[in-house]
Amino acid sequence: MPALTSASLCCTLISVCFLFISADQINIKAVPGQTVTLPCQAPKHTHIIVVKWSRCDLDTEYVLLYRDEQFDPENQHPSFKNRVDLQDRQMKDGDVSLILKDVMINDTGTYKCHVVQTKTNQGKRVYLKTDPIIINLSVVLPDQKVDNITAESGQNIVLPCRAPNTLLIPAVEWSRHDLETQSVLLYWKKEIVTYLQHLSFKNRVDLQDRQMKDGDVSLILNNVTINDTGTYECRIFTNERRSWKSSSIISLRVVPPGQTGGHTEDGSVGLIVGLIVFAVLLVEIVVGILIYRKNKQKTN
Incomplete structure (x- = not known):
């Protein structure tokens, strides 16, 4: 069994932390007539097979759906036809951001970005589904507070x-x-x-x-x-x-309860602190085990 170094352990924990935080909500404001970009970033070095942009109040209809290497317009909400596109159709580096043209007051709402990907792991194809990115878009007249x-x-x-x-x-x-x-x-x-x-x-x-x-x-x-x-x-x-x-x-x-007052917008401060404490404790345990094994080998 290869030795687990403290550096590799900390990197592993930090990457898990960032994957969790990636599901935070993003607030965007715009005025009617603007073209806005709703950002969404998928993990790199994977093959993206499905990208779905939805809005919470549209039920079964969606804003944009990409699958089978093409856009699927069948169940797209009529108000978004010819107004939306991916910022990069090649989706380089996992960029699946949405471009929304000529925004209107009725575009105000909560949008979600869902991504399904695949990657090869030990010769096998593995499907990955990340937590959705949530974006709150507010479209208001310029003179309105x-x-x-x-x-x-x-x-x-x-x-x-x-x-x-x-x-x-x-x-x-x-x-x-x-x-x-x-x-x-x-x-x-x-x-x-x-x-x-x-x-x-x-x-x-x-x-x-x-x-x-x-x-x-x-x-x-x-x-x-x-x-x-x-x-x-x-x-x-x-x-x-x-x-x-x-x-x-x-x-x-x-x-959800517990995410207002004394927290950041994503409510992740407690999570980050907890993971850091956990990482330190885990490093100490691993080091203790390695020292114990080394001393036992010397004794034998």
């Missing part, structure tokens, strides 16, 4: 929105950019209109103050889940102009 909120799954949160106190507010609508025609909450004539509400928000949302004192039209969202991640917009209907006016845009990110 976006507030970022991070919450943990299961929490009850408030998305703030305030209108001038002088306005009479007959209606308030909270929407999420990727839901298109359905709303998160529509408050009209002192009632919540449910027939236009997206099913996932029924019985989970309300205004913080239905009297809307001092112009407070903040939204309460109960028991948030990962699927609630997205860009929310608060719009107010004013009697003065007889029109809707955007008052607040909020980018909400929902993460």
Whole structure:
């Protein structure tokens, strides 16, 4: 059995750490009309057989699918046809980044990059499937400020929105950019209109103050889940102009419990520290075993 050096051991542990961290979420902001690149990097020195870009709210339809050495347009969502491509069709060095042209507000959402690869190991073909890369894309108008909120799954949160106190507010609508025609909450004539509400928000949302004192039209969202991640917009209907006016845009990110507060965005600080401690302990154990064997050989 060859001796396991501390250097090789540490390199092995560090490479495992980086493979884990590669599944972190990436946040990208863009304005309508831009061409954006959603980055995704697969391990090098492997043969890529499938690349799938998807968006969480599209169900079975996808953004882009590459397999059998060609693009598969059969189940591609219509809004992405002729607007997406791989940054490098040769996928050199594992680059499978997505180019999205002429972005629109409706492109806002959470995108995932899935890669399936093969490599030869001792004459056998081995299939590798890496953890998906997750990217949150927010497309907003240039003059709109976006507030970022991070919450943990299961929490009850408030998305703030305030209108001038002088306005009479007959209606308030909270929407999420990727839901298109359905709303998160529509408050009209002192009632919540449910027939236009997206099913996932029924019985989970309300205004913080239905009297809307001092112009407070903040939204309460109960028991948030990962699927609630997205860009929310608060719009107010004013009697003065007889029109809707955007008052607040909020980018909400929902993460598993324990990943907010005192952590990096990827929540990996504890993992890295733990792996370093584990590496040190493992090196000490290996060195102790080698010394024991060496002394035993001398004794014999």
